[in-house]
Amino acid sequence: MSCEIREPGTETRSPVLLLHGDSVRVWDPISGVVAAAGHRVIAWEGTANGHPDEASAALAALDELGVSAFHVVGHGAGALTALHLARTVPARVLSCGVIAGHEAAPTGDAPAGVRLACPPADPRRARAWALDRLSYTPHHIDDALLDAAVHPAPGRSGTLAAKDALYAHARDHGFQVPIMLIWGSHDPLSEVERGVALFDLLASTTAPLSLHVVNRAGHFVFRERPREVLRLLLPFLARSERPQEER
Numbered sequence: 707m708s709c710e711i712r713e714p715g716t717e718t719r720s721p722v723l724l725l726h727g728d729s730v731r732v733w734d735p736i737s738g739v740v741a742a743a744g745h746r747v748i749a750w751e752g753t754a755n756g757h758p759d760e761a762s763a764a765l766a767a768l769d770e771l772g773v774s775a776f777h778v779v780g781h782g783a784g785a786l787t788a789l790h791l792a793r794t795v796p797a798r799v800l801s802c803g804v805i806a807g808h809e810a811a812p813t814g815d816a817p818a819g820v821r822l823a824c825p826p827a828d829p830r831r832a833r834a835w836a837l838d839r840l841s842y843t844p845h846h847i848d849d850a851l852l853d854a855a856v857h858p859a860p861g862r863s864g865t866l867a868a869k870d871a872l873y874a875h876a877r878d879h880g881f882q883v884p885i886m887l888i889w890g891s892h893d894p895l896s897e898v899e900r901g902v903a904l905f906d907l908l909a910s911t912t913a914p915l916s917l918h919v920v921n922r923a924g925h926f927v928f929r930e931r932p933r934e935v936l937r938l939l940l941p942f943l944a945r946s947e948r949p950q951e952e953r
Contacts, residue, residue: 886915
């Protein structure tokens with residue numbers, strides 16, 4: 707596990723931790739814009755199922771960087787890790803963004819229309835093939851994304867325990883951190899109904915909670931429709947900032 711840091715020209719706002727169950731390259735379409743808005747952007751490269759150990763490792767990295775309060779945004783499996791941080795260290799997490807959080811959402815029935823059988827034998831072609839089928843359009847699939855390494859996922863037991871803890875906390879206590887859910891309208895891996903189900907589970911949150919659906923986007927909504935996602939994300943981060951003296 708490793709991280710990539712984008713420094714803002716002038717750091718005027720709190721750092722943003724980006725979490726994904728794959729390479730940091732996945733964040734390229736939005737990370738530079740977030741940094742240009744005054745945030746130090748820390749993209750964390752994790753594993754592919756949101757295991758709770760990733761949260762501890764990411765926090766240790768933030769401590770080494772001298773980061774106290776921060777925003778966290780997670781995509782896919784990283785969304786479960788983001789919510790784990792919002793649950794366990796709410797005094798440090800200023801806001802939590804969940805993008806197509808299939809690992810965090812209730813499982814329910816298997817998503818309809820997912821056809822990922824019989825991929826090409828070549829690993830790079832197989833990666834392109836899978837990304838294409840998880841996207842509404844493949845225009846965002848570039849060489850940097852295809853060249854990035856894919857990490858094997860650890861066992862599922864930790865992930866299931868993390869989901870149980872998330873749901874129990876939402877039921878019994880509610881989250882104290884502002885949460886924004888962003889879903890793609892045509893996500894074959896995590897249909898909008900699962901985003902709605904997660905929103906309903908988080909409805910006991912005492913801080914602001916919202917769900918936004920971006921049209922004509924698949925699972926990689928922030929790569930396929932970066933402008934639309936940034937129009938939602940940047941104001942959300944700004945609203946969740948603390949005065950500088952309190953950071």
